[in-house]
Amino acid sequence: MTDRRRRPGAPDVRTAVLDLGSTTFQLLVADADPEGGLTPILRDRVVLNLGLVLANHGRIPQPEAQRAADTARRLRDVAVRAGADRFVVLATSALRDSHNRGELTVLLEEAVGLPVQFIDGREEARLTLLGVTASVAVDGGPTLLLDLGGGSLEVALTDDTGLRWGRSVPVGAGRLTGMLAGSDPPTREERKAVQAAVKEAVSPFVADIRDFSPARCIASGGTAGALARLLAARRWAIPPASLNQYSFPVADLRALTRRLDSMTLKQRLQLPGIDERRADLLPVGGWVLTTAAATLDVEELVHSEWGFREGAVLDALGIRQDTAPSFTDLRRRSVDRLVRMWGEDPRYLDLVAAVAETLFDGTRELHGLGVREREWLGHAARLHTIGSRISPARLHKHGAYLVEHGGLRGFSPEEIAILASVVRFQRGKDPRPVYAPYSGLPAGIKRTCVVLVGIFRIAHAIARGPEDEGLVVTTKLREKGPRIRVAGSSNPEAVLVEAAEASGLLERTLEAAIAVETTVSGTS
Structure with a gap:
């Protein structure tokens, strides 16, 4: 019997993508919203290393082919039990390039009971780019994509008009390991042979890419993610739950590779x-x-956790954005998605965010923060109640967990840690290293985080309760510190008491006395 349980607000169609890749067969079952937001429901994978087999034999022999068919059948059954309504089965480099592709097609289609689509390099690049741009926020300028699979490397270039071109070259990690690097550990000669093969494969693209002058390079694919995870283990004592939008210098990756x-x-x-x-x-x-x-x-890489499979889900549902969503739109839509799933009244959340942003603007001269930090504060304010459905009394702790693990897109791991820390310390003790995401922040960012927590606590004290758009908050800097005036509150006495109690952290951080006053709306 199919499992039809759905999360609140889920769409009517749940899509399963079966990716028959060169290193692994992978399954993604996901719900998607019309704006391109994805909620992965289930992931599964089985490592088959068909790229290695293809490199050694030029074809997929019968025992490996049968195991591939059995694996595909099992993954399809898993998708059915997860409630999938729509299925897409895609075969990439190793199966596409095998000499016995026809036999494989018959075997696999009989196993899954569905047509298998063999896609070329450009289509693979297009789908990958669709997934990447739904996951990584890009702020203008051309973007270069390197998607490393087991059988091939997809190289794509996009700009404000969409995909300009995409190429697939047969230098995947599995294929080259099987063809050129069989020693354990690898030898110097093997390294040089792999490097020569890669340079020969991508050199024809150099002139075109230089003409576009990409503003960034995004690396996707399972092997890129595995390398990013090793780099993160060096950077953080406790690595973040998500490494989406994690940037690292190519020099760091080169040093790691030398060690490996x-x-x-x-x-x-x-x-x-x-x-x-x-x-x-x-x-x-x-x-x-x-x-x-x-x-x-390329001197720096940005990791994308989403790619080919996520793009295939969006494509199957007809969500084919001609251009990437803007930097701010992707982030705001991702926050809104999490709020829809777990949050309370969005009007209340917008009011708290507006008050927090007003206080931020009014104290800018003291804290010295800018547009980026203001955006973080607004997002954290809109997320601060998402833990209440789990436990209203511990919403700050559960909310922080959901921020860490809720699949926010377009934010770096450091930014996720900042948002989670503001949600975590909205009440209770002041920010402290016992909370791992906060502990892993650089010292200067810790100070920023404390300022944002201090501002949010005051904003929450002012806007909580049955307030509405009639609430007006203004801030004026005095010699001793900021004066916050609140008009139109439904309970001005409570605002005075709670805001005064909530001001301590910001007063200590800014070394300024904060005064809160309430007035009747329309008076000065």
């Missing part, structure tokens, strides 16, 4: 943050990405 290629597989498996199922591919994966980046004059 000096180790045996057994040694790599002991590393913090290692993806055990990809450990054998990581040295070659690092060589591919760093060589491609160097050849294309």
